[in-house]
Amino acid sequence: MAQNAVCKIAVDDIALDRQVITNSDFTFSHVLDDWSVTNQKSSGRCWMFAGLNLFRVGAMKKMNLKEFEFSQNYTFFWDKLERSNHFLQRMIEMVDRPVDDRCIAWLLESPLEDGGQWNMFVNLIKKHGLVPQAFMPETESSSSSSRMNRILLNKLREGAKTLRDMASKDASFDELLDAKDEIITVIHRILSIHLGTPPTHFDWQWNDADKEFHRDGEMTPQQFAEKYITVPVDDYVCLVHDPRPTSPIGKTFTVECLGNVEGGAIVKYLNIDIDLMKQIAMKTIMDGEPVWMGCDVGKMMQSNLGLWDAKLYDYEGIYDTPFTLDKAGRLQYHQTLMTHAMLFTGVDVIQENGREIPRRWRVENSWGADSGRKGFYLMNDNWFDQYMFEIAARKEYLPNELQDALEAEPIVLPAWDPMGALAREVSVVS
Template sequence: MASKATSIEFESLTKWTNDFKSDIKTQIGGSVLQHSNIEDVLINREREIKDINVFNNKIEIEGLPVMDQKASGRCWLFAATNLLRVYAMKKYNLKEFKLSPSYLFFYDKLERANYFLEQIIDTHKEPIDSRLIQWFLTAPVEDGGQFTMMTQIADKYGIVPDQIYPDSFNTTTSRIMNKMVNFKLREYAMTLRNALSKGEDITEMKLDMQKEIYRLLTMFLGNPPKPDEEFTWEFYDKDGKYQSIKSTPKTFSNDVLEFKTPDYISLLNDPRNDYNKMIKVDRLGNIFNGEPVKYLNLEGEKLAQAVINRIKNNKPVFFGSDTPKFMDKNRGIMDTELWDFQLLGYDINTMSKKDRVLYGHSLMTHAMLITGVHLDDNGKPIRYRVENSWGTKSGKDGYYIMTEKYFQEYVYQVVVEKDELAALDVDVNILDSKDEIVLPPYDPMGALAL
């Protein structure tokens, strides 16, 4: 039987107030919360001491310098370029090296605008107030993205060193640019829908729209090299020896970085859906007619083992998590037990990972890199070393410690190479299976890392 509807009565407020005034835990908690920052005073000192920055398995070369995405949502591009630069640093004996997230950022914006327009055209008969159309219109071009979306840009446009296309003001502070481009795209959506409803030819109209978006982006970000435009990369190696390499963005990605995008697969831990299944997010992407965003859904323990295997093979790991939940930016710790919330009578352990996703409390929000893991005597992970992209003032000189419990509860994605799946006892035929789970673009697993 359904419960009877009730409203809050004044008598209840009086009774509740009297009850809480007689409760010592509530009174102490109130004094703490009203006069100080809860995340400063409730630190669990025992956990803080245990979360030490020492790892018995660590990649040989970590990327330098520590990168800073600043006031932009480019974490996925920083995590990806941080992954790739390690290979170039080994290959060319470099002490420091930066790839250009800004170059990928420019062409992602351009392609994503076109992707948005194509989705508007394809769905022009849908009611304007449908959930799908309103989802498209919420943020036509935003900063966040997924690893697959980065590979799409790299395949079409290539990659360049940072010195070839460094940050401009609006790559580091993208809010105003996004606001203006999104306004223009919503205007174009209206124009296209109106024209299509009248049966008009929109070919030239859309081409003009693409041109205007390109103009806006070049004004905000500057003109990037074209995919086949030659540039010269000049640098000193660790021994101070000058080197010079002529390349184009596409050949730099393919030949210098040796980035083979089809070799990579994103593993997912989505406890709502069956494991050992491919999951596709419908209508999520940046390049029209490009590869869709797909994941192989596996148990959290297999994602952890995939990380261990890559670190032991001297390979960094791109991963996506729900950040900054349970992250202390000053101490550089990601630990679900770092704060003693239970001292206030506040229980944070009432929902499972599955429940948190189902009820809108958790989703993937940030991408980073794992460069080390500490294992116990039985080979089980205890903690991970995380390279972030928030500069050296965040964490411990830009790095964080992430506990295994945090990994299991708040990490959703790990990127590996396909030939690493056999070690996880995964049937690679699943990757090509037509029996896949399809999620709508507004599903939590369609969230874009910022």
């Protein structure tokens, strides 16, 4: 019977558990969003969209606007340029290693993907600020980045060879830096052709939701960010759930060679228990603020329904075999990793044994309004346990002993560790 069905119909349609669907009620005790979703289109900028969507909530309130977007193309430009510089700097530092060294080979394989991490997003904002979308709108290449990325990769790999060849001929460190700057000048030109030229200043004025006129006058991107980012960015920390036995709870970690802005903050996260992550995310939403998060988006998902549930598909019933890897095993054996960042904008909280616990989550995605329910999704709490990996949250929500743990020197994971995977997201089609 399974063979007859699956030979004619997609296996997901056969395995879909209808009881999960009928029991998933799209209502929540706490909902923050009353705005429309954004659309990253055919790019891997989810981390950037999620961060800017977090910031735009406060900006809309401050400016009394129903709809507003920061320019995702502006931050995209600077991330590509900064990451190019970061990559070439690593090539200079590693010129004494053979080209087939595993770390160098890894960097050459994926030096300039679209993805990123929370700390990388903050680095961009602190250095380059923000602009409204109107002053650097989307282009064909920001919305569909694969062709541009291929050109950039060609130049970066060529640049890596140039630097290594110079080093083999005893070029000085300063000579290598000068050569790197020449390569970055070319990268800047390519990016400007594809994405436009980032504004250094602009004149900002608007009509608010009550049709009242406001004028800020001429501003720089840094001034605009300082005025309209309403959350204390410096108070945020990156929290993950990594259940592998090699990743102790309460320890900080970083990933080798992962970053964008030279001299900026490293990618650093604290490993915490999954229940604590839930409590922090829940309390943040209940206090009126969305939550930036990272997960393995494609697992047990039905995008037309806008639904995630850990038991959404009964593959075991279809194939008459158990699938036994737990979350730690899936990480260790390359079965799961962080693939997408989004925003929690709601939670359904119930009382159980005198405690407030979440049972489902409302998620703002960045795949446009045609995905999910006008772009919003429902995540049942059992899916959170299995496929959620990361949130950015205010340090104050952590217990005191874990706040102290944040100050510890991080354990360094290799460049290819799955906990760095979100920064390797490639162009996607939603």
